[in-house]
Amino acid sequence: MTSSGQGGRPSGSVESALPRPRNPLSVVVGFVxxxxxxxxxxxxxxxxxxxxxxxxxxxxVIWLLVFGEVFTHIRAIPxxxxxxxxxxxxxxxxxxxxxxxxxxxxxxxxxxxxGIVHKFLVSPTSRGALALGKALSGGVRGLPQAVxxxxxxxxxxxxxxxxxxxxxxxxxxxxxxxxxxTSLSMIVAFLVKTRERFMGIGQVLTMPLFFxxxxxYPISVMPRWLQVIAHINPLTYQVDALRGLMLAHxxxxxxxxxxxxxxxxxxxxxxxxxxxxxxxxxx
Amino acid sequence: xxxxxxxxxxxxxxxxxxxxVDAMTISVEAGETFGLLGPNGAGKTTAIKMLITxxxxxxxxxxxxxYSIRRRASAVRRVIGYVPxxxxxxxxxxxxxxxxxxARLYDIPRRERKPRIRNALKFMGLEECADKLVRTxxxxxxxxxxxxxxxxxxxxxxxxxxPTVGLDPxxxxxxxxxxxxxxxxxxxxxxxxxxxxxxxxxMCDRVAIMHRGKVVAMGRPDDLKAxxxxxxxxxxxxxxxxxxxxxxxxxxxxxxxxTRRTAQRLG
Numbered sequence: 181m182t183s184s185g186q187g188g189r190p191s192g193s194v195e196s197a198l199p200r201p202r203n204p205l206s207v208v209v210g211f212v213x214x215x216x217x218x219x220x221x222x223x224x225x226x227x228x229x230x231x232x233x234x235x236x237x238x239x240x241v242i243w244l245l246v247f248g249e250v251f252t253h254i255r256a257i258p259x260x261x262x263x264x265x266x267x268x269x270x271x272x273x274x275x276x277x278x279x280x281x282x283x284x285x286x287x288x289x290x291x292x293x294x295g296i297v298h299k300f301l302v303s304p305t306s307r308g309a310l311a312l313g314k315a316l317s318g319g320v321r322g323l324p325q326a327v328x329x330x331x332x333x334x335x336x337x338x339x340x341x342x343x344x345x346x347x348x349x350x351x352x353x354x355x356x357x358x359x360x361x362t363s364l365s366m367i368v369a370f371l372v373k374t375r376e377r378f379m380g381i382g383q384v385l386t387m388p389l390f391f392x393x394x395x396x397y398p399i400s401v402m403p404r405w406l407q408v409i410a411h412i413n414p415l416t417y418q419v420d421a422l423r424g425l426m427l428a429h430x431x432x433x434x435x436x437x438x439x440x441x442x443x444x445x446x447x448x449x450x451x452x453x454x455x456x457x458x459x460x461x462x463x
Numbered sequence: 464x465x466x467x468x469x470x471x472x473x474x475x476x477x478x479x480x481x482x483x484v485d486a487m488t489i490s491v492e493a494g495e496t497f498g499l500l501g502p503n504g505a506g507k508t509t510a511i512k513m514l515i516t517x518x519x520x521x522x523x524x525x526x527x528x529x530y531s532i533r534r535r536a537s538a539v540r541r542v543i544g545y546v547p548x549x550x551x552x553x554x555x556x557x558x559x560x561x562x563x564x565x566a567r568l569y570d571i572p573r574r575e576r577k578p579r580i581r582n583a584l585k586f587m588g589l590e591e592c593a594d595k596l597v598r599t600x601x602x603x604x605x606x607x608x609x610x611x612x613x614x615x616x617x618x619x620x621x622x623x624x625x626p627t628v629g630l631d632p633x634x635x636x637x638x639x640x641x642x643x644x645x646x647x648x649x650x651x652x653x654x655x656x657x658x659x660x661x662x663x664x665x666m667c668d669r670v671a672i673m674h675r676g677k678v679v680a681m682g683r684p685d686d687l688k689a690x691x692x693x694x695x696x697x698x699x700x701x702x703x704x705x706x707x708x709x710x711x712x713x714x715x716x717x718x719x720x721x722t723r724r725t726a727q728r729l730g
Contacts, residue, residue, distance in 0.1 A: 220564070228596065294549055294550070294552075304570065
């Protein structure tokens with residue numbers, strides 16, 4: 181800042197700040213870089229204050245150690261050749277990332293009240309990069325959960341598939357699912373705009389998404405109407421992908437192609453909608 | 464020769480029944496410090512929001528450095544800096560980290576980021592607390608950090624929305640000294656809003672007085688004071704003279720309620 185602005189000529193001349201002509205490649209690179217900058221913003225916040233992540237770890241521990249152990253013991257849920265705890269573990273992984281994602285939109289309302297969203301929107305950053313960056317950070321928050329659940333799984337003697345390719349697949353499924361549900365949460369935040377309403381709707385969304393999925397029981401035991409809902413629930417496909425990838429003897433019921441196809445399409449659609457709605461939050 | 468860097472023509476914004484900004488026509492010269500004055504709810508923040516591309520106008524037009532805010536919003540975003548009314552930095556990050564994010568969002572090349580951030584922090588007198596978490600900063604320090612952030616990309620035009628609201632007198636003075644320095648060293652054009660007439664009087668080259676969405680008077684503070692033909696007049700007297708009302712927002716309870724709600728919604 182010191183070298184310019186000499187000789188009475190304002191450094192803040194219009195020419196110096198003009199948008200440079202840009203080729204398509206640099207547009208893509210810029211988009212990716214700014215998306216990552218937005219995610220990094222979130223990751224740095226977590227690094228300074230990991231309290232939230234630690235609290236979030238409580239829930240999956242209870243699901244696996246209490247619910248999982250009890251229901252494995254009483255064999256109430258028909259899971260074929262899999263032990264119930266094996267069946268449940270990928271479900272709890274999906275569920276715990278869902279719970280983190282679905283409430284993360286409230287941060288946008290908070291940042292709106294602080295004026296931070298205003299500054300993001302005033303910067304020359306595409307709405308797509310703002311929306312995707314924020315959504316990805318929801319995915320990143322899910323990763324420590326995945327590590328924790330793998331540790332619990334080892335303790336509970338769940339038969340894990342340690343093939344690195346499959347582990348990468350798990351990573352992808354966790355990231356995609358959490359990104360999709362974070363976007364959904366952002367859309368809710370953009371529409372309701374207040375914390376109180378957001379919390380209410382967050383609660384209303386979570387339980388149906390969770391119970392109308394194959395996370396804790398197979399779809400085949402559900403009543404017909406619930407089966408229909410479960411089949412259009414993206415969480416079902418995330419759980420299915422995780423079951424196929426994470427477990428040594430796991431099988432993906434719908435096929436990984438369909439699972440990832442549904443997750444990708446859902447994510448793309450939700451990110452697009454949230455990018456469109458993003459500027460609304462400051463109006 | 465026309466050297467206007469900010470120009471608005473009949474700029475208007477309605478929210479339902481309420482006309483928050485009513486046919487505003489102003490022109491700000493390059494290098495000028497221009498103040499939008501008026502009580503809360505007069506339409507200052509709405510006007511700024513339109514100029515910085517956060518809010519599309521209902522009708523009318525405006526341009527910054529020749530770029531239309533309607534058609535060239537992304538070009539406008541590159542030539543402006545903005546400091547919002549709220550203390551808007553992330554408390555769980557350090558001052559340096561807060562600036563780093565914006566250095567990336569403003570396409571500052573990787574190798575230039577660090578020196579630019581350090582320089583901006585130094586300029587605003589914050590170099591010693593660069594690596595401390597912002598939640599340990601005082602209000603005045605946060606505000607200076609925000610100004611540091613807003614000038615990282617060296618914008619020719621800077622928008623300050625109520626820059627000293629909620630600050631104690633000492634912090635207020637420090638903020639003004641830094642803004643003054645910015646103006647002298649970089650020739651930055653500044654458009655600011657305030658409801659404090661004294662601050663506007665000492666800081667602004669020209670002011671526009673707003674009342675219920677309309678610009679009721681515009682000119683150099685001294686000329687405006689002279690124009691009402693009263694000895695020792697203040698800008699406050701000018702406001703009362705031209706708006707025909709006291710310097711309180713809205714008359715009825717309903718008005719106050721509505722402007723408050725709008726102000727809240729505009730957030």
